Amino acid sequence: MKLVESLLKSPNTSMFDVEQIRADFPILKLKIDGKPLVYLDNAASSQMPQPVIDRMTKYQTMQHANINRAVHYLSETATAEYEKSRHKLKNFINANEEREIIFTSGTTDAINLVAHGYGRKFICSGDEIILTTLEHHSNIVPWQMLAEETGAKIRVVPINDEGELLIEEYKQLFNKHTKFVGVTHVSNALGTINPIKQMIEFAHARGVPILVDGAQTAPHMNIDVQDLDCDFYTFSGHKLCGPTGIGILYGKAILLERMQPFKGGGDMIASVTFEKTTYNTIPHKFEAGTPPIAAAIGFGAAVDYLSSVDLSAIEAYERNLINYATEQISHIPGIRIIGSATEKVAVLSFSVDRIHPHDIGTLLNQEGIAVRTGHHCAQPVMQHYKVPATTRASFSFYNTMVEVDALISGIQKVQKVFL
Amino acid sequence: MITKSLYQEVILDHNRNPRNYGSLDNANRSAEGHNPLCGDHLNIKLNLSEGYINDISFQGESCAICKASASMMTANVKGKTQADAETMIQEFREMTIGKLEPNDKHHLGRLTVFFGVRDLPTRVKCAILPWHTLQAALNSVATISTEADDDPMHVSIGNA
Numbered sequence: 001m002k003l004v005e006s007l008l009k010s011p012n013t014s015m016f017d018v019e020q021i022r023a024d025f026p027i028l029k030l031k032i033d034g035k036p037l038v039y040l041d042n043a044a045s046s047q048m049p050q051p052v053i054d055r056m057t058k059y060q061t062m063q064h065a066n067i068n069r070a071v072h073y074l075s076e077t078a079t080a081e082y083e084k085s086r087h088k089l090k091n092f093i094n095a096n097e098e099r100e101i102i103f104t105s106g107t108t109d110a111i112n113l114v115a116h117g118y119g120r121k122f123i124c125s126g127d128e129i130i131l132t133t134l135e136h137h138s139n140i141v142p143w144q145m146l147a148e149e150t151g152a153k154i155r156v157v158p159i160n161d162e163g164e165l166l167i168e169e170y171k172q173l174f175n176k177h178t179k180f181v182g183v184t185h186v187s188n189a190l191g192t193i194n195p196i197k198q199m200i201e202f203a204h205a206r207g208v209p210i211l212v213d214g215a216q217t218a219p220h221m222n223i224d225v226q227d228l229d230c231d232f233y234t235f236s237g238h239k240l241c242g243p244t245g246i247g248i249l250y251g252k253a254i255l256l257e258r259m260q261p262f263k264g265g266g267d268m269i270a271s272v273t274f275e276k277t278t279y280n281t282i283p284h285k286f287e288a289g290t291p292p293i294a295a296a297i298g299f300g301a302a303v304d305y306l307s308s309v310d311l312s313a314i315e316a317y318e319r320n321l322i323n324y325a326t327e328q329i330s331h332i333p334g335i336r337i338i339g340s341a342t343e344k345v346a347v348l349s350f351s352v353d354r355i356h357p358h359d360i361g362t363l364l365n366q367e368g369i370a371v372r373t374g375h376h377c378a379q380p381v382m383q384h385y386k387v388p389a390t391t392r393a394s395f396s397f398y399n400t401m402v403e404v405d406a407l408i409s410g411i412q413k414v415q416k417v418f419l
Numbered sequence: 420m421i422t423k424s425l426y427q428e429v430i431l432d433h434n435r436n437p438r439n440y441g442s443l444d445n446a447n448r449s450a451e452g453h454n455p456l457c458g459d460h461l462n463i464k465l466n467l468s469e470g471y472i473n474d475i476s477f478q479g480e481s482c483a484i485c486k487a488s489a490s491m492m493t494a495n496v497k498g499k500t501q502a503d504a505e506t507m508i509q510e511f512r513e514m515t516i517g518k519l520e521p522n523d524k525h526h527l528g529r530l531t532v533f534f535g536v537r538d539l540p541t542r543v544k545c546a547i548l549p550w551h552t553l554q555a556a557l558n559s560v561a562t563i564s565t566e567a568d569d570d571p572m573h574v575s576i577g578n579a
């Protein structure tokens with residue numbers, strides 16, 4: 001308990017009132033079978049604060065119509081609010097222009113967009129795409145599909161036992177056939193933060209564009225795409241306190257303009273005849289059909305909310321949480337922490353001797369504790385550690401030290417059941 | 420609560436000391452069961468002659484629910500006819516997906532400790548994997564998967 005006290009008194013956390021933040025999240029008041037909910041599955045999806053819920057309700061109650069189509073009041077309002085959200089996202093990641101922000105249905109959709117729009121146009125037989133062992137399946141499968149179709153090859157950056165990319169090996173993979181790099185900013189299975197700035201610099205020095213999967217980054221730290229100088233960056237609304245069904249692809253305008261459209265339909269065209277269709281300008285070229293307007297507006301409200309909390313304060317607070325959780329769990333006999341990178345976010349993946357993750361998950365649920373068990377859509381990571389699955393506790397800024405304690409005593413209870 | 424009653428002593432005991440665990444020298448049927456969602460896998464070997472399951476064993480890596488289910492299953496079907504085993508497979512499946520109530524007529528005996536799994540849809544597959552695999556072994560299908568299209572019971576499980 002001494003550590004908790006000292007952490008709570010540390011300057012970083014004193015400016016950060018977690019109880020006040022928790023009051024914004026109605027779902028955190030839930031009881032599961034009489035026990036307070038301890039929600040530690042934030043890497044899968046985060047919870048939504050009242051201001052975001054309210055913003056979406058307001059849109060749906062007073063502002064809804066289809067966008068970009070009509071001259072009436074509601075359509076103009078909806079269009080303006082939708083575009084305002086794009087503006088907020090642009091500021092959130094410090095993009096240069098609004099038109100570099102494309103609304104997608106999420107990270108998966110965005111990566112598929114790039115694999116199609118860039119990949120099918122610029123990647124050919126014999127070309128090579130570099131990915132890493134840490135990728136989520138959504139940054140593997142679209143590229144495999146592309147490779148199968150075009151005859152391109154996939155090269156994979158290995159990791160060490162801490163769960164860190166081997167950067168020397170990354171550099172060795174480059175050759176004259178290398179045409180693209182896809183890398184996750186933060187590993188969803190292990191929490192590792194990759195040195196993407198260095199990786200981007202290296203790829204650019206060889207004229208190779210790079211996509212960064214930021215699905216696990218956005219709720220934890222500041223993102224500056226101009227400082228990173230990445231070519232593409234993507235994340236999903238539902239992992240940063242926003243709704244599902246929405247995400248963004250950031251792309252440098254010069255690349256987006258040269259890419260082919262992904263989906264065809266309304267809104268993405270300039271003119272259509274049966275002889276020839278000309279496409280709309282970016283970002284509209286990539287936003288075919290009616291988008292999830294309420295979700296896009298909620299997404300904007302979510303980044304407003306995160307900015308109001310202050311991402312630097314969040315980062316510092318979460319670092320204390322993960323340090324405390326790591327320290328506490330390592331006192332439990334029979335625990336193996338999976339992923340111990342020097343640079344990591346508040347994700348704690350672990351296995352417990354002789355107890356299957358599924359049994360751990362089910363028994364923790366009895367204590368009101370929500371964790372994720374399984375391969376976390378990152379089977380290459382599981383293969384590296386030679387485990388079929390892990391138990392993963394992933395923290396958010398609304399989690400508390402008391403919840404870490406609940407997790408620790410929950411694990412000890414599970415061990416007693418199986419004694 | 421139901422989940423509490425799922426991890427009953429009998430299940431924990433079969434997990435700790437699984438019955439009929441290992442290989443089988445005189446096996447003439449076998450099948451491999453696999454749940455790609457959690458990586459669980461299990462191999463069942465049995466000796467079937469003149470319609471009787473004379474001997475049966477299982478081996479594999481899985482969660483406690485799956486292992487206990489396999490252990491209790493082998494103990495229950497050993498010495499029974501293929502037809503009796505198939506009735507139990509059917510009844511066990513119906514119990515876990517909520518189609519068979521404990522008071523209905525059945526031949527499951529103590530296997531009703533798995534009754535509670537119906538309230539945990541994500542765990543139904545764990546309990547049922549050994550039974551799938553037994554069915555496959557009886558019908559001499561070499562490997563089955565809880566996710567495969569050719570899994571004879573896949574549709575019913577999906578509805579669970």
Ligand SMILES: Cc1ncc(COP(=O)(O)O)c(C=O)c1O
Nearest residue numbers: 106107108136138188213215236
């Ligand atoms: C690193 C990473 N990439 C991509 C995704 C896919 O995100 P979505 O399912 O929102 O498209 C996830 C979500 O689990 C993720 O963690």
